[in-house]
Amino acid sequence: MKRVVVTGLGMINSLGHDKESSFKAILDGKCGIKKIELFDASEQSVQIAAEVLDFDPNTVMDPKEVKKADRFIQLGLKAAQEAMHDASFTEEFDSERFGVSSASGIGGLVNIEKNSLVCEEKGPRRISPFFIPSSLVNMLGGFVSIEHGLKGPNLSSVTACAAGTHAINEATKTIMLGGADKMLVVGAESAICAVGIGGFASMKALCSDNENPKGSSRPFDSDRSGFVMGEGAGALVLEEYESAKARGAKIYGEVIGFGESGDANHITTPVVDGPTRAIKAAMNMAGSPKVDYINAHGTSTPANDKNETAAIKTVFGTNIPPVSSTKGQIGHCLGAAGSIEAVITLMAMRDSILPPTINYTTPDPECDLDYIPNVARKADVNVAMSNSFGFGGTNGVVIFKKI
Secondary structure, three states: OOOEEEEEEEEEEOOEOOHHHHHHHHHOOOOOOEEOOOOOOOOOOOOEEEOOOOOOHHHOOOOOOHHHOOHHHHHHHHHHHHHHHHHOOOOOOOHHHEEEEEEOOOOOHHHHHHHHHHHHHHOHHHOOOOHHHHHOOOHHHHHHHHHHOOOOOEEEEOOHHHHHHHHHHHHHHHHHOOOOOEEEEEEEEOOOOHHHHHHHHHOOOEOOOOOOHHHOOOOOEOOOOOEOEEOEEEEEEEEEHHHHHHOOOOOOEEEEEEEEEEOOOOOOOOOOHHHHHHHHHHHHHHOOOOOOEEEOOOOOOHHHHHHHHHHHHHHHOOOOOOEEOOHHHHOEOHHHHHHHHHHHHHHHHHHOEEOOEOOOOOEEOOEOOOOOEOOOEEOOOOEEEEEEEEOOOEEEEEEEEOO
């Protein structure tokens, strides 16, 4: 099968509107979690989130088109533009051999909430004609493909918090099997609205430490009490290796393994077995390399962090690499998490530095790995793994290697 490499990256999250500024903020240990500003959360039990502030959608698309695209699409367009620019296509590419693999866990929840209220209060005739096309998850790929003229496969992953990683894996499979020469992967999410926060809060999934936003998300810490909602987007340009090499592309790394599995256990409660099998599958495909860093799913929920730790220990035994979760800084971006964290992982590989797990102060006996506590660490990163696990018991893992 064909080899697949990453030649472009883009990212937007609560710590920055581009990959360089947000990655620097992550390495500096900064936190983008604050009191919610996108809507009036005063009646909510949870009033904190990691929002992308000062984002103007008019800067990424024609102002006349803005009303046709939900915020998650707008954020995705921003990350995709950066990734395509970063990939530096100086010559015209074959548009029919360049596809899109998009991802979102929920899609246009903001517009769903808005138009549901319109329907209830003003009647169905007042629903926006742009409501449906602005809310569908696959419209992210639709908007991106139109903007960049990409006529290859247009795929979409809607697998909760594993969607961003699954989109990378789907794009990799497409290139490996010859379905395309290049794929633009985009994962985006924006679900910080009354029904989004209220829905997750009612499940007791969110941290409700409203008076301590920056210390609220505590991956692997004994005092963790739930995740904090984030929003943003991550984008990666994937290419067939020989094609990328021939055009002299900058290569961040090669996708050498991926794994996917299902828990078949519970729709929201994670287990150890499913993640373990996904990690094993990725390692087997990659040829069981020495892994230098794992960007964990690390949600700051009691069950996930304990189970993910156990899964990592099961697979790696006594040779466990350093592990960290960046969700303490940018929140849990749901369907965009995997793509954003893949970008972070590749930048860690590029710069030979490991992002920290912030707010790690009280060790948990069941979470006893090297989580790179609080301070970034210089280290050679030749092989790195990124984990993503989602509601429904769906798991995705991807492994990158420096070339």
